[in-house]
Amino acid sequence: MHCPVSRCQRVLHRTAGTRPALPAPHQCRSSERTPPGYRVSGSGCRTCPAWKVDGSSTWAIHIHGLGGTRAGTLRGVQVTTEHGCTSLAVSYRNDGEGPTVGTGRSTLGWAEADDIEAAIHYALQRGTERVMLFGCSMGGAIAIRLAMRPHLAPFMAGLVLDSPVLDWRSVIRSNCTRAGLPACAGDLATPWLNRGHLARVLGLPGPISLHAMSYTSWAPQLAMPTLILQGTTDDSVPDKTSLALAARRPGLVQVHQFSADNTLSWNSDSVS
Numbered sequence: 001m002h003c004p005v006s007r008c009q010r011v012l013h014r015t016a017g018t019r020p021a022l023p024a025p026h027q028c029r030s031s032e033r034t035p036p037g038y039r040v041s042g043s044g045c046r047t048c049p050a051w052k053v054d055g056s057s058t059w060a061i062h063i064h065g066l067g068g069t070r071a072g073t074l075r076g077v078q079v080t081t082e083h084g085c086t087s088l089a090v091s092y093r094n095d096g097e098g099p100t101v102g103t104g105r106s107t108l109g110w111a112e113a114d115d116i117e118a119a120i121h122y123a124l125q126r127g128t129e130r131v132m133l134f135g136c137s138m139g140g141a142i143a144i145r146l147a148m149r150p151h152l153a154p155f156m157a158g159l160v161l162d163s164p165v166l167d168w169r170s171v172i173r174s175n176c177t178r179a180g181l182p183a184c185a186g187d188l189a190t191p192w193l194n195r196g197h198l199a200r201v202l203g204l205p206g207p208i209s210l211h212a213m214s215y216t217s218w219a220p221q222l223a224m225p226t227l228i229l230q231g232t233t234d235d236s237v238p239d240k241t242s243l244a245l246a247a248r249r250p251g252l253v254q255v256h257q258f259s260a261d262n263t264l265s266w267n268s269d270s271v272s
Contacts, residue, residue: 046099048091048115050122053077055086057129058157061119062089065137065165065263066106069097075266076134076160086128090119092142103203108168108193109141110208116142120152130157136263137237140164140228141213148221158225163234163263166215166241178235216241219248226253231260232271 051070060080062073070089077087091097092115094104106112120131133156135143140161146152147159165171173186192198196207211217228246230239239257246253260268 048093048098048119050091050119051077051087051089053081053087055081056084057127058085058132059123059128059130060085060087060132060134061116061123062087063092063116063133063135063139063142064089064095065135065139066108068136068139069095072136072263073134073139076162080132080134085132086123088119088123090116092116102205105203105205106138107204107208108213109138109145109165110213111205112138113142113145117146117149117152120146120155124155128155131155132157132160134160134162135164136162138165141166141168141215144215144222144226145213147224147226148215148218153223156224158227160227160229161242162229162265163231163237164228164242165237166245168210168213170241171237174238175236216244216248219245222249222252224252228253228255229265230255230257231262231265231268232257233260234262236262 049070060076062070062076062080064070064072070091073089077089080087092112093099093101094106095112098115101111116133123131133143133146135141140159141164143159143161144164144166147156169186169190172189173183176186177183190210192202193204193208193210199205199207215222222245226245226249228242230242232239239255242255246255256265257271258265258268259271
């Protein structure tokens with residue numbers, strides 16, 4: 001039996017440089033009588049809406065990035081649907097589709113990961129045998145954070161990540177440069193995220209550990225096949241962190257580079 005990540009890798013190679021026809025949300029078919037959704041802790045028992053496309057007992061959960069929506073994940077849904085997987089395009093707290101929690105601020109994937117874990121449990125409760133996570137940008141950070149949770153590992157088949165945020169400190173510095181500021185200006189933001197009283201001034205529920213979300217540092221804990229699609233001209237999420245993760249987990253993590261900006265590899269030529 002072929003690894004699902006390997007199969008998706010071949011399909012992604014075939015579709016590089018083409019514009020796939022996206023399924024509209026109303027075309028997503030589900031055998032359930034009510035729209036899929038899963039509960040989020042701290043949201044007053046409200047649910048995160050999701051789109052479900054029926055398929056096999058292997059589920060692919062598609063996670064959008066910061067500022068994105070479920071619609072942005074439909075390219076990946078097309079690929080997994082063609083391979084017979086059940087797909088779940090998910091939302092999470094404070095993304096504009098999921099419930100508003102607290103002040104509505106993003107925690108850069110720190111708390112949002114718990115919402116996607118709820119989606120994994122939603123899949124397990126419906127008989128899935130294994131789960132693949134597809135994550136774009138911050139969605140990639142969420143996916144790899146979940147992949148390193150030992151209690152989920154037995155159910156995980158692999159990861160497919162597009163321009164994943166693997167080190168927020170590096171991303172913050174890069175985006176300062178992108179905005180015409182010195183990269184070191186990004187270092188001034190770190191205390192406002194790491195320290196509880198400063199984080200609460202920003203409207204966050206508590207401190208965000210940027211060190212704990214430096215996933216290249218935790219590479220030995222990653223134990224499943226991982227395919228990373230990375231743009232070489234991405235000045236928002238630089239490719240160096242993806243390449244560093246692959247260097248620390250050779251044979252397990254594969255990086256395929258494209259002449260593309262952030263999350264635009266799907267419509268670009270491969271360079272590796």
